[in-house]
Amino acid sequence: MTATTPEGFRSGFACFVGRPNAGKSTLTNAVVGSKIAIASSKPQTTRHAIKGIVSRPDAQMVLIDTPGLHKPRTLLGERLNDLVRATWSEVDVIGVCLPSNQRIGPGDTYLVRQVAQLPKRPRLVALATKSDLVSGTRIREHLMSIGALEEEVGLRWEHIIPVSAMTDDQVDVVTDEIIGLLPPGPAYYPDGEVTDEPSEVLVAELIREAALEGVRDELPHSITVVVDEMLLREGRPEDKPLLDVYATMVVERDSQKGIVIGHKGTRLRDVGTAARTQIQTLLGTPVHLDLKVKVMKDWQRNAKSLNRLGF
Template sequence: MTDTTPAFRSGFVALVGRPNAGKSTLVNACMGEKIAITSPVAQTTRRRMRAVVNTEASQLVIIDTPGLHKPKDALGSELNKAALAELADADVVAFLVDATKPVGTGDAWVASHVAKADADYKLLVVTKADIAGPQKVAEQLEAARGLATFDDELVISAKEGFNVDAFLQLVSAHLPEGPKWFPDDMDTDTTDEDLVAEFVREKLFLNLRQELPHSVGVLCDQIEYADDGHASIRATILVEREGQKGIVVGRGGQMVKKVGTEARHDIEKLLGCKVFLELRVRVEPQWRRNANIIQRLGYGEQE
């Protein structure tokens, strides 16, 4: 008798695209839980995050990257560098195109880097099909096809779960044969401290919208577990000017309190325990131009 058991496949899948193309939403849909923050604000993702999806026959390490864009400061340059670095080692590259926005020069620039990547399999993914409608999706597919040579294409709605399983199956089938890179109980390589900081930053983005989100950074200073099982957490919100600090704090401290309450719900799900969350707001002038602070925040290229 011959062994007909399929070989185990494993590898790294880089999601790339312009800001707000739906990369983080797709990661969460693949995981079946929230580990990546999302918001309507462009450039929400600042950290490279690896999410691990295990099946009986494969292990996918899905890499959520910052949206590629024309940088305006050191932070933007570091985000681009971090995203492009992931293309170098990826076994599969998924190029995400937003079905609700015209394909333009930004997409063409990202596609030029996808074309140069050494990945064995390149997949064109048109996202947000639930919003765009069939005709618009078809137009986006046609426009995106001309940007680079792709091995396959897929239309998805991560928010509605449409074709998410198909995405996982398609990508898994094109991973190389290999071992598991991460243990079964590990769903991300991001630390609890980094996830706490991200959840706080997400709530700032959602509550402040365009008012000052890109001037905001978050550091988780400490997580302490008490004997009764609860966690005490301190985090610092960085802004660049005193006026911005007033906006984040809000009248009578109402805004920072609201952000803390909303973030605490996600953090308690993450840690599986009751959480006491203390948020402080600190002015750090022009921190987005300070390479040391950018690295401390974990927004630069990572090993």
């Protein structure tokens, strides 16, 4: 160990995997202790691998929030699945999220089998997420089903842990057990950093989260957000800064643009108000948010559009 790294210090990378809507992003935020990943009731909300950093006197864990592995219907879906698999092969520990309020189904077994077949398999922890939604009897049944996957798929769980990110139940246990599986090593990031993502990425994600609330079911995957510019307004006193954020919500069709804007612009105003509050909390600065909506036809299926949008 170096002079700056204490004896026995552990460090490494971990990620949570699971079917879409298994509680990965909510658990990531709970473990990191700060909102770095957007969480929504809509499946396939996560689109980037966002890193959250947990620093302690004895360890540093870099937690990567990835999209859910799913059956791709678009070029975007294929690229997101590639991103997921690339992340799996780089981490030291994978936490597999298996929601307690759902039976283990073919989708879960397929996903666990994919992890088991990795050439360099990380250490594995099973997480019975959403444990607050079920009875003690159901949890015990669920934990036994998770244990049975070991023989069925040919892997070994280091730990099987029921957890609820919503009620903060056993989140500290999940953190401790995963950190205990990391190899010895130095800290990768300065103490106090919670993510290495640029502010623009996090701001775009917060706007997208606000836009996803309450829209029709067919819309979520068609929305993406680009931050065009972020700058402090000139001529303001130092103790009263104002950050101007100019952002564009991109959809695939004119009809979707109408849904996002809403009757007389009411929906767009609501999205702006909700997003501005979250951005101010994230950055600690008063914000003026200027939101536009733009149509980019079938962007999820178009390689040029995906490249331009950063996918």
